[in-house]
Amino acid sequence: MEVPSRQLFIGGKWTSPKAEGRLQVVCPATEEVIGSIPAATAEDVDAAVQAAVAAVQAKQWTTSTGAHRASYLRKIAHLVKERKAALARLETLNMGKPIAEAEWDMDDVAGCFEYYAGLAEALDGRQGEAVDLGSDDFSCRLRREPLGVVALITPWNYPLLMVAWKVAPALAAGNCCVVKPSELASLTTLELAGIAAEAGLPPGVLNVITGLGGDAGAPLSAHPRVAKVAFTGSTATGKRVYAAAAGNLRPATMELGGKSALIVFDDADVDKAVEWCMFGVFWTCGQICSSTSRLLVQESVAPAFYAQLKKRAESIKLGDPLSPDCRLGPVVSQSQYSKVMSYIASGKAEGARLLTGGGRPPQQAKGFYVQPTVFTDVQPGMRIWKEEIFGPVLAARTFRTEEEAVALANGSEFGLGAGVISADPERCRRVSEALEVGICWVNCSQPCFCQAPWGGVKDSGFGRELGTFGLDSFLSVKQITTYTSDAMWDWFPQRPPSPRL
């Protein structure tokens, strides 16, 4: 299958990388090379940042009204919808998620641009908001301004959607962007650059550079002309990116990894709970930051729950991700496959009980396929309980009391998401309040709405994307304080009008 062969997108033009390098694109379902992407290096990163700086200095975009910017976001949303089928196919070929999921992602991409178009329009109404100073002599108003050039670095699991979560609010706020998608899944982001150009976005407002993390991501996160770094990826890389941003004293948001728990109480409807559990760990082949990959099931219901889970996991339709009824595709790459398999080996070696899966599906001769795998009797010290696997592997164990369940769920270095399933609303409230996470689901797992904030605590990072939080994180708030009295300001020896720090 031919995929479009693109260059870097810098200053509104397709531009070959200075070193002329390209990286192969391997389809995870067939292991075949299906194309290539440009491999940017520091020189290209600098050119992209300079193009964005020039766009900031031109002021055409940064000083435009939110309503003006919204019209571009809506055009982008419209073009994404128009090309949904082609974009979804490209996403599936590139990273292996089932086509039905990729199509859903494209709807979400378009929805995200539309949502932030609405917030861009509303931003005009928020400008000039008055602040009550408690003074008759002074007045204060707020202006919300773009930060300037923002660096947006994204992972491969939701390639275009993770880009949309950053680009849409950054543009809505009036920033100029340099996007660096994952080298494992850059194809749809390059297409987005073309779509933005078609929508008429001024040159330099959206630049896309592709390439390896060390070659392209590192110089971008350390670039002194970047006003903010928004990063989504692993905790290990997040630490490097945050250190680079800190070197320039620039703000950063960190959407990092997770090891989220799903707690199922014995009053839950087992069929429904199993359904959410499956969705929480096998959707996108478990390659979801918020995947509820740790299951805590109350002791008395565990036998029925495990029996049903085993039956359902073994009936998942696995195979060609381009087939409309496929529900589990391959993992993204050879190295991800090896990593997931090594975790499965460690679960076996550390003494967890293998309920189902645990290897390569025998019918798949090619491709980075892993069977849907469930371990039970997992102990908190085991690696499969503690570490993010990012594959279709569930680590399950039982608990007796609510307190024990909460303690086990919170006993993690991560704090992204968690779910609680119970028929008792009061218990759901208590548990959701006690969980140390940024996202908590009650009687479900994984639903994600662009209106609600997204992000974690502890090693899962900080800052929030989506919702108004996502827009505000790309804005600087300026106070404009005016002396409104006619009286002469005889400053000495009077005290200033408010206590000073």
Ligand SMILES: NC(=O)c1ccc[n+]([C@@H]2O[C@H](COP(=O)([O-])OP(=O)(O)OC[C@H]3O[C@@H](n4cnc5c(N)ncnc54)[C@H](O)[C@@H]3O)[C@@H](O)[C@H]2O)c1
């Ligand atoms: N919290 C969230 O919302 C969220 C969402 C999706 C994925 N994730 C996390 O992402 C991870 C999987 O994605 P991944 O494997 O692409 O992550 P990764 O950390 O390997 O890479 C993420 C991005 O960082 C770039 N990068 C790598 N080294 C860099 C460096 N030194 N400086 C700057 N950039 C660098 C990569 O090229 C890629 O674009 C998982 O840990 C997952 O939990 C988190």
